[in-house]
Amino acid sequence: MNKVKTKIIIGSGNQHKISEIKNYFSDLELEFVGLDPKLDLPEVIEDGKSYQENALKKARQRAQELKQIVLADDSGLSVDYLAGAPGIYSARFGGEDLSDRGKYLKLLKMLSGVPTEQRTAAFISVLALVDPINKIEIVVEGRCEGLIAEQPVGENGFGYDPIFYLPEYDKTMAQFSQSEKAEVSHRGRSLLKMKEELKARYME
Numbered sequence: 001m002n003k004v005k006t007k008i009i010i011g012s013g014n015q016h017k018i019s020e021i022k023n024y025f026s027d028l029e030l031e032f033v034g035l036d037p038k039l040d041l042p043e044v045i046e047d048g049k050s051y052q053e054n055a056l057k058k059a060r061q062r063a064q065e066l067k068q069i070v071l072a073d074d075s076g077l078s079v080d081y082l083a084g085a086p087g088i089y090s091a092r093f094g095g096e097d098l099s100d101r102g103k104y105l106k107l108l109k110m111l112s113g114v115p116t117e118q119r120t121a122a123f124i125s126v127l128a129l130v131d132p133i134n135k136i137e138i139v140v141e142g143r144c145e146g147l148i149a150e151q152p153v154g155e156n157g158f159g160y161d162p163i164f165y166l167p168e169y170d171k172t173m174a175q176f177s178q179s180e181k182a183e184v185s186h187r188g189r190s191l192l193k194m195k196e197e198l199k200a201r202y203m204e
Contacts, residue, residue, distance in 0.1 A: 005031040006202050008129070011062040011072035013037070016158040017187075021071070024182055024191045030202060032071075041065055051076065051088060052139055055128035059137075063130040071194070075125040075187060077160045079148060081111060081118050090160070104152060104163045111148055119148040123164060123173070123186035127194045138197045142189030146173075157181065 008030055010018050018034040025032050035041070044061050048054040051074040058072035076090030086093040086107070094106045111119060122145050129138040144166070152162035154174025161173035166184065169176075173185060182188040 007031045009070045011070045051126040055126040059128040059130040063132045069131045071129045079121045125186040125190040127190045140193035142186045144186040
């Protein structure tokens with residue numbers, strides 16, 4: 001008799017994120033599914049002051065609504081020269097309707113003329129899992145340090161990937177394959193930490 005897999009809802013409407021997360025956890029005996037787009041759920045108001053607060057709020061709200069285990073994330077790009085901006089506002093930078101390309105072009109314009117050594121930045125990813133049945137909450141963080149390139153390079157990835165340059169690899173994040181990106185990215189690092197937590201709590 002087959003054991004029923006524990007189901008975990010990925011609390012995001014971003015298909016890139018859903019795909020990345022499902023691929024990363026594909027070797028676990030757990031069932032990961034994206035949010036059903038047909039569900040008429042109220043918007044989560046991301047009014048937290050940190051990635052941790054926003055990720056937890058998303059996971060808690062969706063877990064309460066669905067009465068299921070929910071994994072949510074909050075991530076963004078923190079640029080030192082801009083005092084940490086766009087930070088938790090990365091997804092809304094320049095306005096909700098601005099495309100990914102529009103967002104990173106706006107950022108490049110703000111850094112026009114800024115020398116390489118002052119273009120330091122970090123991608124940050126926080127994952128929060130809320131299990132309302134077993135009263136479990138897990139929060140992990142992953143970081144990736146780099147520089148903001150002077151122009152976009154690469155066709156892979158999404159968001160700010162084409163302008164986030166990693167000197168040790170001489171590539172932007174958008175030049176990595178998905179499997180390579182999982183090894184070096186902020187989300188890859190937070191996913192690795194979450195995978196260890198999931199193994200310890202649900203796979204033993």
